[in-house]
Amino acid sequence: METRDYSKDFKTLNIEVNGNRLVYLDSAATTQKPNVVIESIKNYYENINANPHRGAYYLSVEATKAYEESRETVKCFINAETSKEVIFTKNATEAFNLLAFSYGMDSVKAGDEIVISIAEHHSNLIPWQRVAKDKGATLKYMYTNEFGELTLDEIKSKITEKTKIVSVAQVSNALGTINNIKEIIDYAHSKGSIVIVDAAQSIPHMKVDVRELDVDFLVFSGHKLLAPMGIGVLFGKEELLQKMPPFMLGGDMVEYVYEQEATFDELPFKFEGGTQNVEAAIGLKVAIDYLEEIGMETIAKIEKELMTYAMDEIKKLPYVTVYGPSKIENRSGVISFKIEGVHPHDVASIFDSHGVAIRAGNHCAQPLMRYMGINSTCRASFYLYNKKEDVDKLIEVIKSTYNMFSKWR
Ligand code: PMP
Numbered sequence: 310m311e312t313r314d315y316s317k318d319f320k321t322l323n324i325e326v327n328g329n330r331l332v333y334l335d336s337a338a339t340t341q342k343p344n345v346v347i348e349s350i351k352n353y354y355e356n357i358n359a360n361p362h363r364g365a366y367y368l369s370v371e372a373t374k375a376y377e378e379s380r381e382t383v384k385c386f387i388n389a390e391t392s393k394e395v396i397f398t399k400n401a402t403e404a405f406n407l408l409a410f411s412y413g414m415d416s417v418k419a420g421d422e423i424v425i426s427i428a429e430h431h432s433n434l435i436p437w438q439r440v441a442k443d444k445g446a447t448l449k450y451m452y453t454n455e456f457g458e459l460t461l462d463e464i465k466s467k468i469t470e471k472t473k474i475v476s477v478a479q480v481s482n483a484l485g486t487i488n489n490i491k492e493i494i495d496y497a498h499s500k501g502s503i504v505i506v507d508a509a510q511s512i513p514h515m516k517v518d519v520r521e522l523d524v525d526f527l528v529f530s531g532h533k534l535l536a537p538m539g540i541g542v543l544f545g546k547e548e549l550l551q552k553m554p555p556f557m558l559g560g561d562m563v564e565y566v567y568e569q570e571a572t573f574d575e576l577p578f579k580f581e582g583g584t585q586n587v588e589a590a591i592g593l594k595v596a597i598d599y600l601e602e603i604g605m606e607t608i609a610k611i612e613k614e615l616m617t618y619a620m621d622e623i624k625k626l627p628y629v630t631v632y633g634p635s636k637i638e639n640r641s642g643v644i645s646f647k648i649e650g651v652h653p654h655d656v657a658s659i660f661d662s663h664g665v666a667i668r669a670g671n672h673c674a675q676p677l678m679r680y681m682g683i684n685s686t687c688r689a690s691f692y693l694y695n696k697k698e699d700v701d702k703l704i705e706v707i708k709s710t711y712n713m714f715s716k717w718r
Contacts, residue, residue: 312611314696315693318345318599321333321341322341326661327661327662327664329663331664332663332666332703333694334666334667334690334691334695335667336692336695337482337643337668337690339538340513340535341692342535342536343599346536346599349588349594349595350537353372353587353591354588356371358587359372360587361373361587362376362561362578375594376590376591377392379590379594382593383395383594383597386597387512389544390520390547392577393547393550393575394544394545395543396544396577397541398541398543399586401432401507401528402541403541404528404541404542405433405476405505407580409436410556411556412503412549412553414443414444415552417440417444417446417473418445418446418473419444419445420445420446420447421471421473422449422469423437423440423446423472423474424468424472425437425450425475425476426452426459426478426488428453428478429507429674429677430672430673431674432673433476433478433528434676437474437476450676451464451468457481457484457486457632458486461492464492464493468502472500473502475502475503475505476504476505477493477507478509479506479517480511480514480641481633482672483632483645483671483672483674483677483686484643484645485633485634485640485641485645486633486641487634487639487640490524503525504525504526505526506524506526506527507528507529508529509528509529509530510533511529512529512534513533513534513600513692514605514609514692515608515641516605526544526545526546526549527542527543527544528542528543529541531596534593535596535599536592536595536596537586540589540592543580547576550576555573555580556582557583559582560584561578561581561583562581562583608693612693615691615695615700616641617637618697619691619700620644628649629649629707630649632645632647642692644688645686645687645688646688647683647687648687648710648711650714652685653687659709659710659713663702663706663709667689667703668688669686669688670686671684671685672688
């Protein structure tokens, strides 16, 4: 497939690291930012900086317009019915905490069950531990098969009439597995449970339509889809959000405040207490516009091609173990791997000396690592700005790292 070289739109992707061209393979941790996003932040501070929803003067009106335009862009991007269903948070983690404390603490009772998968990121795990402990409920896990996948049998054996909340990632950050969340949503609904989808690793890479999925809540972080850090999104069905108490209490989210009581603003403002990260929200709009101009299908195609090539090349190296799905169609742009005889942290440091940025560690998924009987992996992750030559460089440094350690074998 012939595509434009998107890396030209990103200043950081054209810097040198340790005398080498930077090869950035850690987009699952955070993505680099295109020049248009960086420009939008500068433009915001130079031209319309003010606190939205507060002032009647020009700057505040402009800041409010830009902030709300961003909400409208997110609404269209995920196909929500109304912008009342789009709540801005700091990140996915804050969105999960909001859900745990506002929805979970309110609706989960003793004896109920909350179901997540063993592959969840800590941010979609620890908040549910708290709810389960406080409410006398049970936190149940769906376990993955040898390829890091959730089978329908496992889904059906864990989600029951007792389940009140199912919270699961569409794509695993640790293994890259694409879960069939439509199957999970439909099954959970048939048992009377609501479903939360962690779209942190999916929405940057594929079209996600909340109405088609019929998902109750969906969470993601802007910084993983080219937007600035400090902006996240919680989508929720309006009828559910209406019934939930606010999470952050303070300025801007109220209607009337008395000495002992307060009433709250309407959706979505009820959930946005305090001064918001306006420049990041504006950056998120610009990032989404940038992605949509390219097209989510084109982005998915670029990544699939890179992944197919990378997996084919890695398979030729007998000393590399790759974790997660063997079928390329079940895998997003993440390769979790180990090089025989070399600790992942050493791998990451050696790669860095060649200008190659990957992540090493437990990927905020310690229960998964324990379940798999390992401590850590190396993780290379791709995005639209990566090229075939980045994969070639990855393969080259894997080979040289293995050879470097061969004298100790
Ligand atoms: N869920 C998944 C699947 C993730 O990959 C991450 C970030 N690594 C998060 C949640 C949390 O995102 P944040 O740190 O931006 O809150």
